[in-house]
Amino acid sequence: MKQVRVSRDEARRTRSALEEQTRRRHRTATARKTATFCDLPSLVRQAVVGERIEPDAALEVLYREFYHGGAGEADYAGIIFNPALTDLTRLPMGVLDQKEELLPANQVPTSFEALRDLAERMISVSRDHALIETVAFGWQGAGDGRSRLSHHLFELWRLHDQHPPLYRALVTGRHRFVINALRDQRYPGMTNHAARSMQAPVLLNHIRRVLECQALLWCAHDVQMVVARNAKATSNPLGELISSDKTVVEPATALGAAREWHVALASIICAYRATGFGNEAAEPDSMVAAGCPVVRRLCSQVEREAKRGGIDLDRAARHVDLLMDRIARRLDGTNDPFLQTLAAPRAAYQGPKSFSAAWFSGLSPLAASGVAVLRYLQAETGIASLIDEHLPIAGLRPAARSSVALPAFDAAMMPWGWKARSRDLLHAWRGAVQGDKDLHSRSTPDEGRAKNVGKQPMDAAAAFLSLAGDRRIGDDHGGPHDERRTLYLLDVLPEHRLTCG
Structure with missing residues (x-):
C-alpha cells in the first residue's frame, strides 16, 4: 500500500491548528484559576498586641516578612x-537579590x-x-x-x-x-x-x-x-503574600487581588466613621455580618490573636481612633500612583504585562x-x-x-x-x-x-x-x-x- 506523504504546507497548517487548540485550552484553564492576597497575621498581631501601630512601620514588617521571608x-x-x-x-525574592x-x-x-x-x-x-x-x-x-x-x-x-x-x-x-x-x-x-x-x-x-x-x-x-x-x-513574584494556582502571575492579576483588600479597607473605614466602632452604642457584630468576606476573615483573625495573647480588645481599642485616622489618610492616595491604580476601574490598567518588565x-x-x-x-x-x-x-x-x-x-x-x-x-x-x-x-x-x-x-x-x-x-x-x-x-x-x- 502506497503511503501518502503530507506536504510541508499541510503539516504546518495542522501544527498551527493544534497549537491554537492548546492555546485556547490554556486560556480557558487560566480563566478558572484564582489569585488572592493571603491574610496578614503579622499586621493583625501588631494591631492587637502593640501599644500603638504606625502604618509605615507595619508595611516595613510586611516587606521583611514576605519579600525576605523573614530572613535577616x-x-x-x-x-x-x-x-x-x-x-x-524556593527562596524568597529578597534573598535571591543577594x-x-x-x-x-x-x-x-x-x-x-x-x-x-x-x-x-x-x-x-x-x-x-x-x-x-x-x-x-x-x-x-x-x-x-x-x-x-x-x-x-x-x-x-x-x-x-x-x-x-x-x-x-x-x-x-x-x-x-x-x-x-x-x-x-x-x-x-x-x-x-x-x-x-x-x-x-x-x-x-x-x-x-x-x-x-x-x-x-x-x-x-x-x-x-x-x-x-x-x-x-x-510564577510567584510576591512570595507567600499572594496565593495563586496560576502558572504566570501578571501585575494585572496581582492588582485584581489587591483591589479586594482595598475595597475591604475602604468599607471598614466607612463603617467605622458611620457607627463609631469601639463606642458602647456601636454594633460591631452587625457591621461584620454585613461586610465582605475579607472583613469577616479579618475580624476572626483579630479575635484569634487577642485570645492567643490574652488581650482584652475593649482595653486595646483606645488606640483604634489614631490607627483608623492614619489608614484613612493613606487610602486617600492623592500622591500615591499605586493606590490611584487600585481605585481605577479594572480595565483602566495599561502597565507592563509582566513583573519582569516592570x-x-x-x-x-x-x-x-x-x-x-x-x-x-x-x-x-x-x-x-x-x-x-x-x-x-x-x-x-x-x-x-x-x-x-x-x-x-x-x-x-x-x-x-x-x-x-x-x-x-x-x-x-x-x-x-x-x-x-x-x-x-x-x-x-x-x-x-x-x-x-x-x-x-x-x-x-x-x-x-x-x-x-x-x-x-x-x-x-x-x-x-x-x-x-x-x-x-x-x-x-x-x-x-x-x-x-
Missing part, C-alpha cells in the same frame, strides 16, 4: 549555599568530593548535567565541559594541601587575598614542602589559572541567581536572563583582563577605566560563535532553573535546542547591554525603574570578589 542579613549566605537546597526558586553574599567559612569543603559538590551546585543547585556541561565547556583546558571542570577542581584541590589560606580564599570568593599574594609573590601559610618543590613562576601561573576559572564559577553562580529570580518573578526596564523574563548570560559569556574571554586591572605586575597596569566591573558590552569584541553559544547557555539555564511554560513549545529535552530558539530574547538582551554602557560604583542604589540599577541586578559581579579578601 546574617542569614542570607547560609540560606543561599545550604547544601540541602535543590531549587533556588548575589554579593560569599560562601560562609563553615561551609568550606574539606574533601575533594565536597568540593565537586559545591562547584556543581554553584552552576546548578539541582546538579543538572546538561547545564554543568554547557557552562564549563567555555573554560580553559581540553575535552568536554565535565573534563574541564574536573581539571580545574584538581588544581584547586592541590592548593588545599599546599596553601590552605589561598584555597579558602578562592573557594569562599574572597579573591582580593589571592590578588595580593600574586602581586607580592608572597604566600604566607604555604607548607614547607610546597615552598621547596615549586618555583615562583610555576606557582604564580598555577594560582592565576585557578583564580580565572574560580572567578568564572562564581560568575555562573551569579547567573543562576538571576535566572532563579526571573523564574520567581513569573522591574527590569521593560525586559521580558527571558531577555532579563539573557543579559546575565551575555555578561557571563563576556567574562569567559574578559576575566583575565579584569584580573590584570586589579593585579599590576612589575609596575605595569592596563589602561585605567572609570568602572571596576567588566567593560561595556560590545558585540564586535565578542568571540566567534558567541550568538550560538549564548543561546545554548540560555537554553541550558532555562531548562534547569527558569522552566517557563514555553520552554518545550518547539523542542523537547531529547531534541535539544532548535536552531533559533532563544534568538529574540538574546537580541533584546544584547540591545539593552549595548545601550547600557559601563556599570559603575553606585548603580546598585538607583531607583526601582533605573536602567543603571537594572544592569547591576542582572549583571555578573566578578569585581566584587576581586575586591573582597
